[in-house]
Amino acid sequence: VIASCPSSLALDRLLVGELALPERARIQRHIASCGRCRAFIADAHALATDAARAAASLRR
Amino acid sequence: VIGGVSAPVSRNDLEALYRRYGASVLRRARRLLRDEAAARDAMHDVFLKAWRAGDAFRREASPMTWLYHITTNHCLNQIRNQQRRAELLRERQPVARSVAPGNEDRVLASELLGALPEELRAIAVYYFMDQMSHDEIAVLLGLSRRTIGNRLDELRRRFA
Numbered sequence: 001v002i003a004s005c006p007s008s009l010a011l012d013r014l015l016v017g018e019l020a021l022p023e024r025a026r027i028q029r030h031i032a033s034c035g036r037c038r039a040f041i042a043d044a045h046a047l048a049t050d051a052a053r054a055a056a057s058l059r060r
Numbered sequence: 061v062i063g064g065v066s067a068p069v070s071r072n073d074l075e076a077l078y079r080r081y082g083a084s085v086l087r088r089a090r091r092l093l094r095d096e097a098a099a100r101d102a103m104h105d106v107f108l109k110a111w112r113a114g115d116a117f118r119r120e121a122s123p124m125t126w127l128y129h130i131t132t133n134h135c136l137n138q139i140r141n142q143q144r145r146a147e148l149l150r151e152r153q154p155v156a157r158s159v160a161p162g163n164e165d166r167v168l169a170s171e172l173l174g175a176l177p178e179e180l181r182a183i184a185v186y187y188f189m190d191q192m193s194h195d196e197i198a199v200l201l202g203l204s205r206r207t208i209g210n211r212l213d214e215l216r217r218r219f220a
Contacts, residue, residue, distance in 0.1 A: 007191060047087050055079070055082065058074075
């Protein structure tokens with residue numbers, strides 16, 4: 001069901017809480033049944049760690 | 061206002077931008093630039109722009125959408141500048157170009173993108189790389205859905 005995957009922008013907006021209800025629920029239902037989108041979310045958590053490290057390095 | 065939290069103005073607020081949006085901006089910069097150091101530099105530049113934009117950034121209906129757009133343009137400009145430097149070098153030293161195996165696609169893609177006007181470049185990336193819908197691209201660029209359709213037709217004509 002790759003064709004019906006939300007765009008990365010939609011997934012990113014979901015992650016920061018920018019999506020309102022009908023759309024949010026629709027995308028969450030999709031994620032529950034899509035390994036590709038779940039991998040995207042898992043990857044986003046790993047990336048957040050990298051970005052936080054890069055931000056911390058600015059202080060040095 | 062980002063997620064109901066008030067105005068980031070200090071250095072801590074700059075770090076808050078990294079925590080909240082860092083994953084998205086870094087992923088995008090890595091994907092477009094395909095170079096880790098360049099992607100990190102791009103991320104720092106993008107957050108500095110957001111931080112300097114201050115209120116204007118916080119008033120965005122979707123700060124994430126704004127950051128996507130800024131990151132895309134920033135990275136595409138980096139690619140174009142890099143290309144211009146490479147062209148200058150080639151003019152000075154007209155030797156046969158060698159492209160490392162596996163990099164042909166990347167070189168071809170960056171040359172194609174470099175040949176396009178700014179708005180078309182961004183549309184090409186959103187449509188072909190991000191597989192965004194016409195509606196999403198229209199919102200991102202503040203253009204009508206119809207205009208996006210026309211621009212995509214123009215792109216297809218250019219590369220047909």
